[in-house]
Amino acid sequence: MAPIRIAVLGASGYTGADLVRLALTHPHIEIAALSANAKAGLTMAEVWPHFAPYPDLPRLTLAEEVDWAGVDAVFGCLPHAASAALLATLEGPRIVDLSADFRLKDAGTYAEWYGGAHPAPALLPQAVYGLTEYARDALPGARLVACPGCxxxxxxxxxxxxxxxxxxxxxxxxxxxxxxxxxxxxxxxxxxxxxxxxxxxxxxxxxxxxxxxxxxxxxxxxxxxxxxxxxxxxxxxxxxxxxxxxxxxxxxxxxxxxxxxxxxxxxxxxxxxxxxxxxxxxxxxxxxxxxxxxxxxxxxxxxxxxxxxxxxLVKGSSGQAIQNLNLMFGLPETAGLTQAPLFP
Missing domain, CATH: 3.30.360.10 (Dihydrodipicolinate Reductase; domain 2)
Incomplete structure (x- = not known):
């Protein structure tokens, strides 16, 4: 099958970086774009030295400058509010959002706990709450998946x-x-x-x-x-x-x-x-x-x-996000996620 071309918004944060780490060894993912507004223009290795062995990773860019042509899925690793405001403007790519913006079903509850009106309330009914083990039936047809908090x-x-x-x-x-x-x-x-x-x-x-x-x-x-x-x-x-x-x-x-x-x-x-x-x-x-x-x-x-x-950062964030993506695209659920725990 053709690779799933992904964009990672917020690749300079911990969850974004861990998502890139996992995606690098995923057999069906191609990293098409990486954004990090404050670090735009830098390479991933300049922001994260552990990516030095991967010089072919896309250079970080402003989120607004990502070329969405041919991007199949986007991972939103941005802070709450900023994530929904940007993702609401996208058409085409399927979305796995790691922020809090689409986890709560009620916009009023979101406003109460996150200190402001929801940036994209019209999208809330579309969002699948992506606790993977309880969302399998809904994930294959989902366009927008909200990853649970850790x-x-x-x-x-x-x-x-x-x-x-x-x-x-x-x-x-x-x-x-x-x-x-x-x-x-x-x-x-x-x-x-x-x-x-x-x-x-x-x-x-x-x-x-x-x-x-x-x-x-x-x-x-x-x-x-x-x-x-x-x-x-x-x-x-x-x-x-x-x-x-x-x-x-x-x-x-x-x-x-x-x-x-x-x-x-x-x-x-x-x-x-x-x-x-x-x-x-x-x-x-x-x-x-x-x-x-x-x-x-x-x-x-x-x-x-x-x-x-x-x-x-893995099951509580980026790993669960990839687990959800696998099911959204009909891939084996464990694809790219079979790493054994690291000890000591």
């Missing part, structure tokens, strides 16, 4: 099978989340300096993280009712990786919860229930598109702990 990816993979099976109370979900510093983006911020993040753990956006309504939306859809969750994210001194510990109130035993997860994910190429008693760790998934999870009994009666780990 925290929602980990949380939803862990709890949706339990919600669907009626094994937990969807209104009693409490998430304690840890993320590597790359999850905060590449922009220069005092709080992200080495001396600020090293040897410390920082809670942030306490009770007000923008991924909360996204998680609530997707749990609520499966539960058939509005839900509110407790969610506290923490920045930890590592580059990449994400781990969520989710306290749930159960309507069954831990064995029931494990059975539901096993039944849902037994044939999944990237989501894995670990053996009983084995705790997920970010080192199990680093650099890969895999997710690992497990369930443990809480010492409080009627409660359990569901723990999941992903790489925030």
């Amino acid at each position: 925290y929602p990816t980990a949380v939803l993979l862990a709890v949706l099978p339990l919600v669907e099976a009626g094994l937990i109370d969807p209104a009693r979900v409490s998430v304690n989340a840890l993320s590597g510093v790359s999850g905060a983006g590449r922009g220069l911020k005092e709080a992200n300096l080495f001396a600020e993040v090293a040897e410390a753990v920082h809670p942030y956006a306490i009770g007000a993280h923008r991924h909360m309504p996204e998680i609530e939306q997707e749990i609520g859809l499966r539960a058939g009712t509005d839900v509110r969750i407790s969610f506290t994210p923490h920045l930890v001194p590592m580059n990449r990786g994400e781990l969520v510990t989710i306290a749930v109130e159960t309507r069954g035993t831990v064995a029931d919860l494990r059975a539901a997860l096993q039944a849902r994910y037994t044939d999944e190429p990237f989501v894995h229930l670990l053996p009983e008693g084995v705790a997920p760790s970010t080192r199990m998934v680093r650099g890969s598109n895999h997710a690992v999870l497990n369930v443990f009994a809480d010492r409080l009666p009627g409660r359990a702990l569901v723990i999941a780990a992903i790489d925030n």
Whole structure:
């Protein structure tokens, strides 16, 4: 088959760069254009030295100057609002957006959490929420796919099978989340300096993280009712990786919860229930598109702990984006994503 010609908007950010890294070894992708407004005119190797062995990568350009002729798909790795404003002007290429702009179904909810009116509300009904394992039927015909946030990816993979099976109370979900510093983006911020993040753990956006309504939306859809969750994210001194510990109130035993997860994910190429008693760790998934999870009994009666780990830049972002693209174009779902986790 002819290669899928892609453009990556925002290739100077962490997610954009990781998407390029994965696309380079994809058997059916050709990188046609790369944009990075602040770095326009530079080569990828000048922005990212690890791309020095790939001198044939397109030079970075302004997003507005991308030649869309012959581009089959575009990956939007831009900040929220900027992403939708640009993608709404495109005709032709299919879109996989990694920003938050098309994840929420309701424009009013978006305005409440993202501080301004939605830039392209007319596109919201078209957007497929691209949690791949739950979106397979919709992806082949989709023109616009919204990749979930990294925290929602980990949380939803862990709890949706339990919600669907009626094994937990969807209104009693409490998430304690840890993320590597790359999850905060590449922009220069005092709080992200080495001396600020090293040897410390920082809670942030306490009770007000923008991924909360996204998680609530997707749990609520499966539960058939509005839900509110407790969610506290923490920045930890590592580059990449994400781990969520989710306290749930159960309507069954831990064995029931494990059975539901096993039944849902037994044939999944990237989501894995670990053996009983084995705790997920970010080192199990680093650099890969895999997710690992497990369930443990809480010492409080009627409660359990569901723990999941992903790489925030791969399964939580660029890897999931490519997984979605594969299904959009009728390719094997695992194409370009079979890298084993990197350890140590």
